[in-house]
Amino acid sequence: MANAIREAASAFKRSPLLMGLSTLMVGLALFVMGLFSLATHNLRLALATIEERVEVVAYLREDTRQVDLDAAIETLQTLPGVEEVRYFSKAEALERAIRDLPEIAEVSTDLEVNPFPASLEVSFLPEGRTAEAVEAVAAIAEGFPVVEDVRYGREWVERLFFLRRIGGFTALILGGAFATVATLIIATAIRIAVFARREEIFVMRLVGARDSLIWRPFLLEGAATGLLGGALAILLTWLTYQAVFHFLFALDWIPMSWAWGGVGIGILFGVLASNLAVRRYLKEV
Amino acid sequence: MIKLLDVTKVYPRTGAALEGVNLHVPKGEFLFLTGHSGSGKSTTLRLIHMAEQPTSGEVRVSGFSSLRTSRREVWKVRRRVGFVFQDFRLLPGRDAMGNVAFALEVTGTPKKEIRPRAQRLLSQVGLSVKGRSQAHELSGGEQQRVAIARALASEPLVLLADEPTGNLDDRATRGILDLVWELNALGMAVVMATHDLELVRSYPSARVIELDQGRLVYDSSQAEGKE
Ligand SMILES: Nc1ncnc2c1ncn2[C@@H]1O[C@H](COP(=O)(O)OP(=O)(O)O)[C@@H](O)[C@H]1O
Numbered sequence A: 001m002a003n004a005i006r007e008a009a010s011a012f013k014r015s016p017l018l019m020g021l022s023t024l025m026v027g028l029a030l031f032v033m034g035l036f037s038l039a040t041h042n043l044r045l046a047l048a049t050i051e052e053r054v055e056v057v058a059y060l061r062e063d064t065r066q067v068d069l070d071a072a073i074e075t076l077q078t079l080p081g082v083e084e085v086r087y088f089s090k091a092e093a094l095e096r097a098i099r100d101l102p103e104i105a106e107v108s109t110d111l112e113v114n115p116f117p118a119s120l121e122v123s124f125l126p127e128g129r130t131a132e133a134v135e136a137v138a139a140i141a142e143g144f145p146v147v148e149d150v151r152y153g154r155e156w157v158e159r160l161f162f163l164r165r166i167g168g169f170t171a172l173i174l175g176g177a178f179a180t181v182a183t184l185i186i187a188t189a190i191r192i193a194v195f196a197r198r199e200e201i202f203v204m205r206l207v208g209a210r211d212s213l214i215w216r217p218f219l220l221e222g223a224a225t226g227l228l229g230g231a232l233a234i235l236l237t238w239l240t241y242q243a244v245f246h247f248l249f250a251l252d253w254i255p256m257s258w259a260w261g262g263v264g265i266g267i268l269f270g271v272l273a274s275n276l277a278v279r280r281y282l283k284e285v
Numbered sequence B: 001m002i003k004l005l006d007v008t009k010v011y012p013r014t015g016a017a018l019e020g021v022n023l024h025v026p027k028g029e030f031l032f033l034t035g036h037s038g039s040g041k042s043t044t045l046r047l048i049h050m051a052e053q054p055t056s057g058e059v060r061v062s063g064f065s066s067l068r069t070s071r072r073e074v075w076k077v078r079r080r081v082g083f084v085f086q087d088f089r090l091l092p093g094r095d096a097m098g099n100v101a102f103a104l105e106v107t108g109t110p111k112k113e114i115r116p117r118a119q120r121l122l123s124q125v126g127l128s129v130k131g132r133s134q135a136h137e138l139s140g141g142e143q144q145r146v147a148i149a150r151a152l153a154s155e156p157l158v159l160l161a162d163e164p165t166g167n168l169d170d171r172a173t174r175g176i177l178d179l180v181w182e183l184n185a186l187g188m189a190v191v192m193a194t195h196d197l198e199l200v201r202s203y204p205s206a207r208v209i210e211l212d213q214g215r216l217v218y219d220s221s222q223a224e225g226k227e
């Protein structure tokens, strides 16, 4: 370990610009991953809350007869996954709207008629909150003549999942681009390092040093780059988190195991990239 | 201990550097490898050092065959075969002691033993007081002595020397030859490439072979009296 630190330090002394750049690129690649992790983690928390609220809302026609309504309620209640079916009258709907948006109160006093429709709200048992169950209930609700329109929370859930996929895709592309640049820079740094030490390498081979002894310092250099890049990424992600938290909205910090995982990926990446470069450039000296 | 069996080495651009060479160097032998420039002396030494593979034929060194020794295992051969060059190839930025210590260190000598062993190797080559001198502060003969001490670090069975006196004046040349002769007397085989025939003649008990355009054309051990 002390050896590794000494090697890394001497590598930085030899070519500070290249080592700095490769560290920065590894850092940026992991930072993109860090941002994605931050988003994913918070989205996941948000989804968990939203999922609790998954429900199908069926808006009712104005001219609903009580018998038809009772029949609809009764049918919905027997469907699999359904926890409860509640009726909200037009008046209750207006009340709720005013509670959420007080401005409506001023407008509504001027209104001749209440614009909010009555509705049935179907909530689900925890094990019933699957896309299939919700869609089945929504489809059946839509079929009732008393029902004007059906909305359900799954749409939102799916939209969020879609957002998450787009986010993941973007992170992959961006992270991949930075990782590629990082690989190229690491390879250049290793090439220079190999060249700078070509006489030592020559003598090592001459007197019969094991190959592993010859390339270990270069792999350590790669590992050090990955480690520092990982640390940089954690720092950048944390600063972003702080900024968002203070200036935009409250969010959760990613689990520390993810952060350590990111550093691990950085080290692994550094070692792999330098391994590739070493294989190639040791042949040239 | 060293065997070349029908060895041919062809380089892509320059053609055959060695052709059908057969050679056996027994333990403890002192062998001069002579021939004009370009006759294949260095190529022969590199093949024995397994820095290169023969195009056809086989090189055997102390139980290792060129046909079966992978690149990963070459280091095992290198520890049995010391090598010195005309231009010494010492590491700049290290003193004489540092150069010898480096060889000991990278061949796995325990840390505590490195300095005393490097000191012993330096005195073996007659440089016990020059340990702290940088390479460029040493004369050519002294630099070659450091190179020899370095080559001895892994206690090799044979020392390969490629024109080791090519850059040295007469006095230094004598000094190096006497040193190598002494080491040979202690049991280490020596294969020395040189085109200095006068030097070769002053060691009449050594075996001499001559290469000409990659072919072995003379071997004193098989042509007694003839020259
Ligand atoms: N690495 C190489 N690549 C191509 N040709 C080479 C190489 N090394 C040696 N040769 C050729 O092989 C022949 C023998 O060279 P060498 O063994 O160096 O001779 P010597 O050491 O006797 O002067 C020469 O014709 C030389 O040009």
Ligand SMILES: [Mg+2]
Binding pocket: B038, B041, B042, B043, B162
């Ligand atoms: Mg030569």
